[in-house]
Amino acid sequence: MPRPMVICSAEFLWGVGLGSAVKALSSMDCDGIFIPTDGAFFPSRLEREDIYTISRAKNRKIIVGTPERDVNISSQNPYVSEASKRAVMEVASFSKMIGSDILVVDPGSTYIEKYAAFVEIRRLIERIKLEGLKICLKIGQLVNSEDDLRFFGDIDVAAELHGPWRSFRKVAVLMFQEEIDDRTLKELKNRSFTGYLVVRPRTFKYDYSGLKRFLPKLMYKIYSTWG
Structure with a gap:
């Protein structure tokens, strides 16, 4: 059975330009790079050199995540919802520009009628698919059961380790914050998980130094578990 791919988040290199972060991570012992697009990490204006550096990282998988903070495409406030959709589509354009392998879409949250929100999310996903992008829908706060997935057709799932990922038959992307124990890794192997493990700080x-020490240990655990 092939092992999962280990994806390292650019969040570990706080404060440097996105292109510099991708260049540094490309030299590390991981299979790919996760690029968050929240304002704290994603500049409002990318330099041409940054785009060039990211698009040239062909020896690494590139996963882009839509904003997780201050953006809510499922908001009951139409102004927030529409602004959030525009922000997500801008990220989709960026994802297409750099040739990313996956775009992880955060569906946001709603506290009134989630199935009405599902209709809008589905429409947005169809718009993104027209860009030729592979999409993973992030589960957890809003989408939290296999039954919910029937609203979105054939779509891959992304999840947080502390979320309800065990309730889903197949998860393509699993995110965690630095620590993942041997028991969970064995459980993932028993579930035939061969997707992406995204490590975030x-x-x-x-x-940089801490990450340089941490990643080889994580990779050793992965290789040991999957043989």
């Missing part, structure tokens, strides 16, 4: 700071 607990705190946001520039930690």
